[in-house]
Amino acid sequence: MSELTEIRNHEEIDSIKTKRHKGCLNHPFYDWITLLSTLFVPLVVGILTIVLPLQQQNLSNRQNENSQTIAVHNRLKDMEILHDQQKQTILNTYEQDLCNLIFKYSSINNYNDTNNDGIDDDNDDERVSLVIRTKTLYALRQLDPVRKILLIQLLIDSGIKNRINLSHLDLSSLTFPPGSFYNQLNFVNIIAKNLSFKRIHLYRSNFSYSILDGSSFQQSNCSYADFSYASLQRTDWTNTDVTQVVFNYTNLLGAKITSQQLATVQSLKGATLPNGTIVAI
Structure with a gap:
């Protein structure tokens, strides 16, 4: 019996060893690993063959x-630079033409002073003024806000500003440099909505018949200025000196101006006050 038992034990041990050396489906694990390795490499190569060109194409598209x-x-920047250069050329050309016209005007006046037969002064003055007005309006229509201010300053500095008619000129949304002196500025019958005149000296200036809706005159000196028949709706007069200002028939509807300020003006005849009340004539 002992020998029979020993033989059975040996058979069980051999059976266990055999199972250990066999894998799934009676194949060793080594064979399966070898098979998977053989299949995996071509699969990876195939996937890379498809994926890499797609990635390269996407990268090329992004580039x-x-x-x-x-x-x-770059094109937009070049166009912007070109437009800026064109605007500067317009301003430079206007400046040169203005100097030539002023010189010609002075020469005509000097000639008339030394010749009794002279040319009609009024006709010459009118012709020169008309040419300057035409060139001024043409230049202002093409310039940017900053250069428009420079052109107006050029007119003021040249002394020709009050000799030409700038009516119907559109100066909307311009911002004049704070602290500037524009005393006796003559802006009659112009369009200048949303104009910024903050901390500006406008002593004895004339804005009559102009449209100045939404403009700001904060902390400016507007004393003795004339705003007769002007539209000043929603304008800002915070801390503005309006001593002896003429507001005859002016529309101040919605304007930021105090009753204390209005008490210092010269005249409000027929004016529309901020609250909509019309002053009796």
Whole structure:
């Protein structure tokens, strides 16, 4: 019996050893690993063969898009520089033409002073003024806000400003440099909505018949100025000196101006006050 038992034990041990050396489906694990390795490598190569060209194509597309974006940006920048140069050329040309016209005007006046037969002064003055007005309006229509201010300053400095008619001129949304002196400025019958005249000296200036809706005169000196028949709706007069200002028939509807300020003006005849009340004539 002992020998039989020993034989059975040996058979069980051999059976266990055999099972250990066999894998799934009676194949060793080594064979399966070898098979999977053989299949995995071509699979990876195939996937990479498909994926890598797609990635390269996407990268190429992104590079092309970036190149196009940069090209468009550079083009817009070049156009902006070109437009800026054109505006500066217009201003420079206007300045040169103005100097020539002023010199010609002075020469005509000097000639008339030394010749009794002279040319009609009024006709010459009118012709020169008309030419300057035409050139001024043409230049202002094409200039940017900053250069418009420079052109107006040029007119003021040249002394020709009050000799020409600037009526119907559109100066809307301009911002004049704070602290500037524009005393006796003559802006009659102009369009200048949302104009900024903050901390500006406008002593004895004339804005009659002008449209100045939404403009700001904060902390400015507007004493003795004339705003007769002007539209000043929603204008801002905070801390503004309006001593002896003429507001005859002016529309101040919605304007920021105090009753204390209005008490210092010269006249409000027929004016529309901020609250909509019309002053009796």
